[in-house]
Amino acid sequence: MSLITHLVKLQEIDTAIMEIEELQGDLPSRVEELTSTMSRLETAITTGEARLTEIEVEIRKMQTLEQERKDKIAKLQDQLYLVKTNREYDALMAEIDHLKGQLDEEEMRELELSEEKDQVSEKLETDKTENEEMSQQLGTQKKELESRIAETEEEHTELVGKREQLAGNIDNPNLALYDRVRGAREGIAVVPVANHACGGCHSRIPSQLEAVIRGAERMTQCNTCRRILYWEEADDQS
Numbered sequence: 001m002s003l004i005t006h007l008v009k010l011q012e013i014d015t016a017i018m019e020i021e022e023l024q025g026d027l028p029s030r031v032e033e034l035t036s037t038m039s040r041l042e043t044a045i046t047t048g049e050a051r052l053t054e055i056e057v058e059i060r061k062m063q064t065l066e067q068e069r070k071d072k073i074a075k076l077q078d079q080l081y082l083v084k085t086n087r088e089y090d091a092l093m094a095e096i097d098h099l100k101g102q103l104d105e106e107e108m109r110e111l112e113l114s115e116e117k118d119q120v121s122e123k124l125e126t127d128k129t130e131n132e133e134m135s136q137q138l139g140t141q142k143k144e145l146e147s148r149i150a151e152t153e154e155e156h157t158e159l160v161g162k163r164e165q166l167a168g169n170i171d172n173p174n175l176a177l178y179d180r181v182r183g184a185r186e187g188i189a190v191v192p193v194a195n196h197a198c199g200g201c202h203s204r205i206p207s208q209l210e211a212v213i214r215g216a217e218r219m220t221q222c223n224t225c226r227r228i229l230y231w232e233e234a235d236d237q238s
């Protein structure tokens, strides 16, 4: 095999390896994204549940206070029949009014708490449903990822082995050049000439240079992107 044939084969293998690694690389990040959304939801659920407990305690406290207030008011109202002077009557009435005012405030507070309780409960239910759906999704994706990795792992190992073998047939300066161009050009260092242009950057190839490439006389690079060029025999490029 000539140098250029080796390089073309090496590029094929490297492209296949890249595709496999992309496939393996995409799923973990999706799983990670789902996991972090889930942990945000779990925090929201924990916070919501704690608030709900607090609200329930506060509501019970309010109800106890209200009952005490009502009992006291009833007691004072009974005393109204027993008073003998206007002054005593006025004093009792003032106290009753004061207690009624406090009762109003407590009932208002209880109402606010009930409303908050409804809101928190509703949000909690939505979060829980979403969390459940997410954990199902995550389970499926994890399984999918594991099976895909298992499927591709073998192929990956095989390709890496082939690559090593093939790279051993290429002299170091050319291999270094190939790796350098590949690093600079998104993994593609070797491209065919297509329609008198570079298959990588589409710059026009002068006809003299094209003849050199076609004859595979020496290794040739694109003047614009520095990719290594080759002639694809199967194509009719007259």
Ligand SMILES: [Zn+2]
Pocket: 198, 199, 200, 201, 202, 203, 222, 223, 224, 225, 226, 227
């Ligand atoms: Zn080019």
